[in-house]
Amino acid sequence: ETFTMASSKDGSSSDGPRRCTxxxxxxxxxxxxxxxxVLFIAVIIALAVIKLERPTCAPGYSVIPRDLENxxxxxxxxxxEYISARDYLLNVKSLNLVPFSQASINSSYxxxxxxxxxxxxxxxxxxxxxxxQPERTAKAIIIRGDMTPPRVEEYIVGPLPYPTYHKLVTNPxxxxxxxxxxxxxxxxxxxxxxxxxxxxISVDLYPLMYGSYKLSYHNCTKGVDCLLWWDIAPRGRxxxxxxxxxxxxxxVEGFYLHPLGLEIxxxxxxxxxxxxxxxxxxxxxxxxxxxxxxxxxxxxxxLLRKINYEPLGAxxxxxxxxNRRGKSEMPxxxxxxxxxxxxxxxxxxxxQHVSYMHWDFDFKMRPSTGLQVFDVRFQxxxxxxxxxLQDAVVFYSGYGPVQGTSMYFDASWMMGxxxxxxxxxxxCPETAVFLDADFLTNTQDPWRIQNSVCxxxxxxxxxxxxxxxxxxxxxxxxxxxxxxxxxxxxxxxIWNYDYIFDYIFHQNGAVQVRVSATGYVQATYALYGExxxxxxxxxxxxxxIHQHLFNYKVDLDINGVQNSYATLDVSTHRTEVAxxxxxxxxxxxxxxxxxxxxxxxxxxxxxxxxPKYDVILNMDATSKFKSERGYRILNHGISKFILQENExxxxxxxxxxxxxxxxxxxxxxxxxxxxxxxxxxxxLLDFDKFIQNNDSIVNTDIVAWVTxxxxxxxxxxDVPSTTTAGSQVTxxxxxxxxxxxxxxxxxxxxxxxxxxxxxxxxxxxxGTSFESTCVQKSNGPDKYDGRLHDVEL
Numbered sequence: 001e002t003f004t005m006a007s008s009k010d011g012s013s014s015d016g017p018r019r020c021t022x023x024x025x026x027x028x029x030x031x032x033x034x035x036x037x038v039l040f041i042a043v044i045i046a047l048a049v050i051k052l053e054r055p056t057c058a059p060g061y062s063v064i065p066r067d068l069e070n071x072x073x074x075x076x077x078x079x080x081e082y083i084s085a086r087d088y089l090l091n092v093k094s095l096n097l098v099p100f101s102q103a104s105i106n107s108s109y110x111x112x113x114x115x116x117x118x119x120x121x122x123x124x125x126x127x128x129x130x131x132x133q134p135e136r137t138a139k140a141i142i143i144r145g146d147m148t149p150p151r152v153e154e155y156i157v158g159p160l161p162y163p164t165y166h167k168l169v170t171n172p173x174x175x176x177x178x179x180x181x182x183x184x185x186x187x188x189x190x191x192x193x194x195x196x197x198x199x200x201i202s203v204d205l206y207p208l209m210y211g212s213y214k215l216s217y218h219n220c221t222k223g224v225d226c227l228l229w230w231d232i233a234p235r236g237r238x239x240x241x242x243x244x245x246x247x248x249x250x251x252v253e254g255f256y257l258h259p260l261g262l263e264i265x266x267x268x269x270x271x272x273x274x275x276x277x278x279x280x281x282x283x284x285x286x287x288x289x290x291x292x293x294x295x296x297x298x299x300x301x302x303l304l305r306k307i308n309y310e311p312l313g314a315x316x317x318x319x320x321x322x323n324r325r326g327k328s329e330m331p332x333x334x335x336x337x338x339x340x341x342x343x344x345x346x347x348x349x350x351x352q353h354v355s356y357m358h359w360d361f362d363f364k365m366r367p368s369t370g371l372q373v374f375d376v377r378f379q380x381x382x383x384x385x386x387x388x389l390q391d392a393v394v395f396y397s398g399y400g401p402v403q404g405t406s407m408y409f410d411a412s413w414m415m416g417x418x419x420x421x422x423x424x425x426x427x428c429p430e431t432a433v434f435l436d437a438d439f440l441t442n443t444q445d446p447w448r449i450q451n452s453v454c455x456x457x458x459x460x461x462x463x464x465x466x467x468x469x470x471x472x473x474x475x476x477x478x479x480x481x482x483x484x485x486x487x488x489x490x491x492x493x494i495w496n497y498d499y500i501f502d503y504i505f506h507q508n509g510a511v512q513v514r515v516s517a518t519g520y521v522q523a524t525y526a527l528y529g530e531x532x533x534x535x536x537x538x539x540x541x542x543x544x545i546h547q548h549l550f551n552y553k554v555d556l557d558i559n560g561v562q563n564s565y566a567t568l569d570v571s572t573h574r575t576e577v578a579x580x581x582x583x584x585x586x587x588x589x590x591x592x593x594x595x596x597x598x599x600x601x602x603x604x605x606x607x608x609x610x611p612k613y614d615v616i617l618n619m620d621a622t623s624k625f626k627s628e629r630g631y632r633i634l635n636h637g638i639s640k641f642i643l644q645e646n647e648x649x650x651x652x653x654x655x656x657x658x659x660x661x662x663x664x665x666x667x668x669x670x671x672x673x674x675x676x677x678x679x680x681x682x683x684l685l686d687f688d689k690f691i692q693n694n695d696s697i698v699n700t701d702i703v704a705w706v707t708x709x710x711x712x713x714x715x716x717x718d719v720p721s722t723t724t725a726g727s728q729v730t731x732x733x734x735x736x737x738x739x740x741x742x743x744x745x746x747x748x749x750x751x752x753x754x755x756x757x758x759x760x761x762x763x764x765x766x767g768t769s770f771e772s773t774c775v776q777k778s779n780g781p782d783k784y785d786g787r788l789h790d791v792e793l
Contacts, residue, residue: 057774060344063433066351073123073133074362074374075352077115079438079791081160082446085113085138088163089155096146100444103189105145106271111187112141112441112674114367116156119666120385120701124561127375135159140166141674143184145271150181152675172667174684182242182269183679185412186231187442193273194266198229198246201264201278204291208283208298212307213260215250225311226251227260230495232406234648239682242269243279247402254320254520254720256496257541261285261307261525263402282401283307285527319538320520320720339429339458342772346457347486349433354455356486358743359505363453363488365437368674370416371453371490371501378509379743382557383631384733387513389415390551390705391672392499393652395643396522398533398544403524406546407648410494412677417441419452419492423784427491427500428454430779437490438791448789454489464507464744478753481507481744496520497548500724507744513706514730515550515637520721521714522546535715543714547642549655551671554704554733555664556631559621561701565595565661566630567605568613594619596698601661602691614659615736616704627737633659637729639709651676651683660687660705663695671705706731 068078077085089110090097096108103109117123118134125131137158144151156167170177186194202209202217209216209227220226228249235244245265250258265280281288284307288294297303318325347356352363361376372388392415396406417439422428434451459482466480486505491498498519504512521543526536534544556563568590577583590613595601617630641655654660654671662668673685687705708729712722735743752764 054773054775056777057341058344060341060346061348062350063345063348064350071136072351072353072362073118073126074364075115076364076366076438077113077136077138077160077440079446079793081115081136081138082113082438082440082791083793084161085140085157085163086110086440086444088157089140089142089166092166095142097142100189103143105190105193105273106150108142108144108146109189110140111143111152111184112367113138113157114141114441115139115364116158117669120664124385136161138163139169143181143187145181150271152179152181152184154179171685173665173689174673175682175686175689176684179675179684180240180679181271182235182240183675183684185414185674185677186235186244190268193276194231194244194246194268195229197266197276197278198264201291202227202229204295205262208295209262211298212262213250213309214311215260220251222251228255229264232402233409233412233677234405234407234680235678237405237681239679240269242678243267245402245405252320253322256520257320257523257538257543257719259523259525259541260309261527261540263400265401280401284525285400322720338425338776339431339456340772340774340776341431341457342769342774345431345433347455349435349455352435354486354488356457356505357484357507358509358746359486361505363503365416365419365439365453365490367414367417367439367441368411369670370419370492371488371503373488373503376511381559383509383511384554384556386553386555387503387511387733388553389501390553390654390670391652391676392494392515392548392550393649393655394497394546394548395646395649395652396544396546397643398524399530400524400527403522403533403544405648406522407646407680408494409651409672409677409680410499411672412674413494414441414674415492415494415499417449418494419449419490420498421449421451421784421786422454422489422491423781424451425780428489429456429458431776432456446791448791450785450789452490455486456489457484457486459483460485465742475755477755479750481747481750483507484747484749485512493519496522497722507747509735509739509743511733512730513552513732514728515708516724517548517710517712517727518722518724521712521718523714534713537714537716537719543718545711545713547639548710548712549639549641549652550637550708550729551652551654552706552708552731553671554633554706556616556704556733557701558616558631558738559618559629561664562620562699563616563618563702564698564700565601565702565704566615566617566628567593567595567608568615569593569608570611594698595661597694597696598660598662598691599694601659601697602657605659606656613736616661616702617736619699623737624740625737629738630736631738632732632734632736633704633706634732634734635659635706635708637708637710637731639711639729641707641709642711648680650686651680652687653683654687654705655707655709657705658707660691661697662690662703662705663697664701664703668703 071078098107098109100109116137116139122134126133137156140155142153154169156169157163215225215227217227228251229246231244231246235242243265248260248262249255261284263282267279268276281294284305286304358379362374364372369389374386376384392410394408398404424430432454435453436448436450437452438446438448440446462483463480464483468478469476488503491500496519500516502514523541523543526540526542534542537543570590572586574586577585614633615630617628619628621629623629635658638658643649668690671687675684748766749768754762
């Protein structure tokens with residue numbers, strides 16, 4: 001384009017300013033265009049990044065908080081129910097109760113309040129829609145230290161949450177009409193007085209403590225030079241005694257592995273604390289009967305064998321700690337594999353009711369024994385009315401006064417109320433749902449352990465079932481299904497041990513019950529640790545042989561409550577081959593034997609050495625193929641009860657039977673009790689009594705009692721603590737002719753593969769995607785709190 005320039009009189013161009021303006025406009029336009037291009041590119045990049053950055057996985061099925069105003073029939077007590085039952089009892093003048101915070105040894109006070117389950121028939125009538133929900137009641141354990149003689153009483157209080165009555169009750173299954181005071185669990189009120197005594201004793205023993213260990217109890221610096229006292233049980237040698245051994249430890253992480261060889265026995269049988277006294281002291285394997293005598297001898301010359309510990313350095317303390325040490329297996333710390341739920345959780349939690357695949361059940365926490373499951377249904381049919389832990393015991397052997405008498409009945413130590421807050425990413429996967437548990441035990445007010453129950457779906461990392469059909473030169477197909485299953489878990493800590501309790505629900509209709517043991521071994525000062533009792537695990541430290549035993553109540557209801565117990569006993573016989581005359585072979589056969597009564601099902605089976613199946617069945621309910629529908633009990637945790645001749649194990653008579661079957665009675669609701677620990681010699685509840693009345697167990701409501709166990713001879717690899725690998729026991733409840741085929745065939749997660757003629761495969765995943773397009777929300781150990789919480793109404 002040609003511009004004609006007009007000249008002014010002085011010869012300059014009149015269009016100069018215009019041209020400058022146009023050039024400026026062009027530059028501005030170019031700059032703006034560049035900025036817009038940069039912004040456009042930035043937006044494109046951002047959109048690409050956003051697209052590449054996967055979203056967080058959806059939460060999936062709902063988790064509905066528990067309705068505390070409308071508790072269901074199996075739910076534990078609500079905070080309001082705890083408080084209403086407590087306040088009602090405190091206002092009953094005839095009971096003369098003192099609030100727990102003001103109670104003393106010689107007063108009456110409430111030790112524990114727990115939910116009392118209604119009678120089973122009443123619950124079943126309600127579940128069938130015939131009647132309304134049974135009224136809710138509580139059972140209160142009251143310590144009567146102000147009575148002569150002192151005792152423990154149990155009361156029913158109801159109806160909740162507005163109680164109007166209370167009733168003193170005695171369980172018909174108890175061997176005594178009165179619960180002895182000596183059998184009660186040691187509570188905070190009693191411990192306060194005992195530790196006050198130990199404080200005063202430690203002041204007298206200060207020269208010995210500091211001279212022997214460079215430690216003290218009454219004037220030490222935490223984490224530097226402190227000594228700890230802990231007690232063991234049972235408390236005595238015969239029924240009626242209440243004499244507790246306390247033993248000393250160095251106050252460091254993992255103190256269980258730092259015993260000091262100083263042990264004291266205190267007699268606290270009387271409700272008059274002025275009568276409590278030291279009865280024995282053992283120092284470095286030498287026994288004394290008075291503190292003053294020991295102190296005098298220690299101050300003398302060559303009057304006793306002295307211990308002379310040098311203060312431990314950091315490396316010596318380290319052996320009992322969880323601090324990382326040793327050469328790392330990887331140059332840089334890398335995360336391990338984690339669970340991912342690409343479509344969110346596939347189970348629903350509604351308060352204390354859980355639905356998963358074809359499964360439905362309720363759960364609750366009992367303060368004495370922990371997690372229980374009720375009304376377990378598969379495909380809407382009830383399989384079990386109740387599956388619950390009854391007790392966990394640990395029986396030791398050793399030379400010294402502590403190791404030689406340690407026999408722990410953990411229900412008496414409140415396995416439920418001593419459960420822990422669970423750590424996400426370690427105790428349970430990050431995908432788990434965490435739920436709280438409330439208790440009113442050994443305190444005045446109800447309290448809460450948050451995140452003490454976890455529920456999660458797991459893969460099992462193994463097929464539930466699979467098959468590959470091959471032939472020479474090829475294959476005709478593959479089919480398989482991952483063993484997806486749901487786990488409900490809680491973990492409790494009793495003294496040195498941690499127990500992981502799992503209820504596992506599989507897609508084939510099987511229920512698995514598993515216990516895993518970890519935590520520290522109980523160690524003793526080496527003087528007492530002769531090699532026949534244990535191996536040394538460190539200098540002057542020996543861990544002793546012991547046996548763990550766990551008992552479960554399994555109340556199966558197969559097509560109703562009219563069930564029977566059958567053993568399928570396997571034997572061999574010699575027979576002629578049908579198709580080859582004169583040729584003989586040995587073959588296996590089985591015979592179904594219906595066990596007629598409780599003695600047949602319990603003691604009678606101890607002498608049955610044949611391989612066998614144990615089946616609970618309904619003789620009036622048959623499958624499509626005319627077999628009785630049933631469930632098999634498969635115990636993979638059988639451990640012979642080693643110390644059944646010991647006088648202190650009579651409260652664990654259930655341990656004699658890997659499986660016992662009894663007629664259902666509402667009053668035979670537990671195989672053990674919270675009183676077992678402190679009077680195991682003449683137990684208030686003796687499981688043998690369940691069997692000795694020899695009820696018929698044919699076509700009636702029956703209960704199976706399953707015992708599992710572990711024998712543990714500790715070794716150096718138990719330092720710092722025992723591992724769950726090799727320390728797990730489990731039993732299964734397996735459908736046995738209950739279904740016409742494996743019910744897992746309904747799963748859309750089944751994978752089927754067949755080859756194409758032209759190459760490649762035909763893949764059928766039944767609509768299930770195997771792609772993960774999301775990132776699992778992080779929920780790691782940093783979310784842990786660890787504190788006990790007061791309950792807010």
